[in-house]
Amino acid sequence: MTQRKISMRKCVITGERKPKQELVRIVREPETALVSVDPSGRKNGRGVYLHLSPEVVAKARKKNALGRHLEAEIPEAVYEELEQLAAKAVKA
Numbered sequence: 796m797t798q799r800k801i802s803m804r805k806c807v808i809t810g811e812r813k814p815k816q817e818l819v820r821i822v823r824e825p826e827t828a829l830v831s832v833d834p835s836g837r838k839n840g841r842g843v844y845l846h847l848s849p850e851v852v853a854k855a856r857k858k859n860a861l862g863r864h865l866e867a868e869i870p871e872a873v874y875e876e877l878e879q880l881a882a883k884a885v886k887a
Contacts, residue, residue: 804844807864808851818844819880821873823865830867832876841865845877847884852877 802815820833822842833842843864845855852874855861862869 806846806851807843807860808855808858809846811846813846815844817846819847819877820844821861821865821877823867828867830861830865830869830873832873832880834880847877847881849878849881849885852881 803812804815804818805812806818815836820836820838820842821830821844822833822838822840823830824838824840831838836842843861845851845861855877856874859869861873
């Protein structure tokens with residue numbers, strides 16, 4: 796039996812390449828320019844991947860890296876949701 800290919804994605808903060816399931820996708824919708832967290836990884840629009848650790852989320856907020864990559868204003872609610880997801884990931 797052949798091995799199934801593992802999709803790799805790059806974190807925009809750390810630059811590390813990891814399996815897609817280990818990263819979370821943040822997406823900007825094409826029509827509305829609304830930015831949201833996409834846990835399923837299937838929403839339409841321009842997306843970036845981020846490693847779920849509190850340090851990486853804090854660095855993304857400080858440097859406004861998500862805003863630059865998505866070319867949109869990132870609402871504070873998105874960062875708060877990322878922090879909650881990162882806290883859950885650390886506990887697990």
